[in-house]
Amino acid sequence: DGGITQSPKYLFRKEGQNVTLSCEQNLNHDAMYWYRQDPGQGLRLIYYSQIVNDFQKGDIAEGYSVSREKKESFPLTVTSAQKNPTAFYLCASSIYGTGLYEQYFGPGTRLTVT
Amino acid sequence: KQEVTQIPAALSVPEGENLVLNCSFTDSAIYNLQWFRQDPGKGLTSLLLIQSSQREQTSGRLNASLDKSSGRSTLYIAASQPGDSATYLCAVRQETSGSRLTFGEGTQLTVNP
Numbered sequence: 275d276g277g278i279t280q281s282p283k284y285l286f287r288k289e290g291q292n293v294t295l296s297c298e299q300n301l302n303h304d305a306m307y308w309y310r311q312d313p314g315q316g317l318r319l320i321y322y323s324q325i326v327n328d329f330q331k332g333d334i335a336e337g338y339s340v341s342r343e344k345k346e347s348f349p350l351t352v353t354s355a356q357k358n359p360t361a362f363y364l365c366a367s368s369i370y371g372t373g374l375y376e377q378y379f380g381p382g383t384r385l386t387v388t
Numbered sequence: 389k390q391e392v393t394q395i396p397a398a399l400s401v402p403e404g405e406n407l408v409l410n411c412s413f414t415d416s417a418i419y420n421l422q423w424f425r426q427d428p429g430k431g432l433t434s435l436l437l438i439q440s441s442q443r444e445q446t447s448g449r450l451n452a453s454l455d456k457s458s459g460r461s462t463l464y465i466a467a468s469q470p471g472d473s474a475t476y477l478c479a480v481r482q483e484t485s486g487s488r489l490t491f492g493e494g495t496q497l498t499v500n501p
Contacts, residue, residue: 280431305487316392316477316491317432324487332488364431368487375487376422377479379431 277301278380280365285385287359295350295383297365305370306348307377310334311362320363323348324370352385359387390415390482394492401468402500409463409495411478416459419481422489423452423463426475435476436463440483468499 278299287293299306305324309317319332323342337356342348348367352359365380391414401407411421420439424432436445436452438461444453451464465472475496479489 278431307488309491314493316493317479317489318491319488322488362429366432370487375420375481376434376437377487377489378434379424381431382429384429 278365278367278378280363280380280383282383283381285383287385287387289387290354291387292354293352293359293385293387295352295363295365295385297348297350297380298346299348299365299367299378299380300346301367301378302345303367303369303378304345305368305375306342307366307368308332308338308340308348308350309364309366311364311382317364320350352387359385361385390480390485390490392478392480392490392492394476394478394495396495397493398496398498400498400500403468403470405468405499406464406466407468407497409465409476409497411461411463411492413459413461413480413490415482416456417483418456419483421452421454421461422479422481423450423461424477424479426477426494428474432477465497468497470499470501472499473497 307322308320321340323329366377423435438454449466475494477494479491
């Protein structure tokens with residue numbers, strides 16, 4: 275089955291700890307994205323990568339970091355500098371270069387920091 | 389800066405009703421617009437994508453229209469069913485933003501049996 279996997283589904287951390295969320299895709303997509311969703315709100319872009327070894331900040335990158343060492347993988351680290359890390363995190367991917375760039379989403383990771 | 393607005397924020401209808409969800413955007417220089425469905429606690433499922441050169445797209449009971457010049461899109465759901473209950477989000481891709489999407493806050497739809 276082609277798709278996007280995110281793990282774990284639920285994640286609990288103590289304040290002050292860094293935590294890494296996993297995102298893997300087997301769609302052979304060039305571009306990958308990380309979004310944050312808070313209750314009752316739309317999605318806000320954290321980081322995105324259109325090619326391996328390159329990534330750009332989105333609208334709310336402060337307190338987050340990413341890497342893109344492989345085409346299939348785009349892990350997100352939520353650092354202790356992120357003031358309000360508790361949220362639902364969604365990873366997506368799309369073709370990049372020419373075409374529709376239709377984005378496909380993973381199932382999400384719900385992070386709770388106490 | 390592009391802003392995307394969805395009205396209403398929540399909608400409750402009886403089963404069988406036809407309904408329209410609205411999406412508006414402030415900058416008409418878009419490449420395409422995508423409608424998604426999100427079930428509680430789940431990821432997003434792409435429903436329809438409309439290119440800026442298109443007027444509408446259809447998939448089953450869903451029909452999405454786009455009026456780029458006025459900055460509006462509608463998602464029409466025919467003969468609604470309880471299984472249609474979900475949050476519906478629209479997102480636009482700017483001509484100048486590469487592959488990035490800007491999302492609205494969504495419309496939470498409840499279809500009552």
